[in-house]
Amino acid sequence: MLKIIGINLPENKKVLYGLVNIYGIGNSIANKIITDLKIPSNLKIFELKDSKIKQIKEYLINLKLEGDLKSFHKLNIKRLIEINNYKGQRHLKKLPVRGQRTKTNAKTRRELKQKTFKPNKNKFNYDNEKNKNQRKNEKLTKKFKNK
Structure with missing residues (x-):
């Protein structure tokens, strides 16, 4: 596998489709690279010479990638x-x-939103119901004592 800018390119693919594996390079930019560097379109990555690989690396340095x-x-x-x-x-x-x-x-x-935990309010909880009744009774007794 050929490594360009830290990305492994598959050797059995054509250069055009191999360059598309790099994040930030689409078909149009890969086509432009091939035409500017005069690389044949049917050439596979393992057939590239070291000089062409070096030219591709120099060309990619100027682009924002990955x-x-x-x-x-x-x-x-x-x-x-x-x-x-x-x-x-x-x-x-x-x-x-x-x-x-x-x-x-x-x-x-x-x-994609993070799901937040919401307790089920419909579920009957005996302890909570008991505490509510006690609080109501306390409020009522306070009202009657104040009168």
Whole structure:
């Protein structure tokens, strides 16, 4: 396996599809890299020469990829939350940001919320009921004593 920028690329794939495995590189950028560096499109990764590998590494240094790109996105979301923007509020509430409906869809986005523990209020608890009755009786006795 060929390692570029800390990512293992599968050797049996073509260069175009191997580059797409890197976070931040899509089909269009991979195509641009191949055309700029004059790499044949049918060439597989294990067939690359060391000089071409070095050129690819130098080309990728200038791009925001992997961790840098992920932290860039996180900082943008954090900035939106800090300026109290509508999009920031939607991120904070973990709801869809771009105007999608939430009545029937957006289940996956809403399920990502942390589920909080809510005790079942309908369940009868004898001890609590007994304490409530005692408190009511105490209040009533105080009222009658004051009169």
